[in-house]
Amino acid sequence: MTDHNVLRVFCDPDGRHGNELAVVRDGASVPGESGRQELARELGFSETVFVDDPERGLIDIYTPTLRLPFAGHPCVGAAWLLGVPRLVTPAGVVTVHRADGLVWIAARAAWAPPRTLREYGSAAEVEALPVPPPGEWVYAWAWQDEAEGRIRARAFPGRGDGIDEDEATGAAALLLTAHLGRALTITQGRGSQILTAPGPPGRPAGRTGAHDTIEVGGRVRHA
Template structure:
């Protein structure tokens, strides 16, 4: 029987928070895109990963409403769970490595879905934001300590599928890193942490802590 693992990706320093991720380790029994989207919708996570080849690290990423060629926290979580040196996504081959308590991926900014990066004057302004209505995908951010690369951020997907705010979003962090051209330490959502670092030739590393919360759950019918 095809089963589901649930992870939390980009956990805070205390191991809490992080963005929940569903991983279907054997995607073969659910080959159709519509069926995968239906399962992702019933699970209600911001993204769900279907593993099509665990040895090659080939994955397929779905939100409750669409399929994504690449996404940050699903890749970080899947790389940690599968323990592979790379992931094969429709966008391209994502490098992966483990470094102590952190799981890292390396990707190109152009693989990330389009996001509006909206800077605010202070972390307090970001904290006070109301969730906007569906429409634009907004990554709201402000410097907490610019000299140290510390950022406060919140993410509003703008989708009408029940996910009003993302707790932690690696793709948006990747785009912000590429725009600012420096390593970042991002505090997002209610206490998640995302680390990033620019790499040669336009690549960007994105990393964070991953925790397994449930293993071997049945898929929703």
């Protein structure tokens, strides 16, 4: 098996939970899209990152069934592992900063794959949802505390690739932040935590557009 690191991205404040991510630091050891897709399928994580240039932060992202131009939790995890100030993805350059034990990335909502954002009336409703049959990619969410920007969410990729539910999904959190136009603290899955903020600082309140920058941050640990 190809050497790789396994990280947990978007852990809670106590370092628990988080979405597992595989990072192949020597991307050259797996050349070509078909070989990378095969390895991502074999590993079975929701995403696998191949690092093509660690100094420049050049990365390539795959789910078990497709290549992604951008994804949130792979970028946060790769940025933490590589210690770089930016990442280069097929979608564009993702800037990185660190503060208070968190790694933050800044990306555009237009880079995120399409997601259905489905609001529910309460956190209890979200927690009680069964996994839907394969089909659309659904981000189910509800306010836990609207005044404080606290949200309960679950993510159902609907791809039929063995990943029935995503533990923590940065791209969907980015889209929800653009939709609501405000900073959020999202508890997803079993208890993973995603922090977000519209950018740049000082933007007036209100919904942001697809080309506006959104920051997504979280804690990362080795699995």
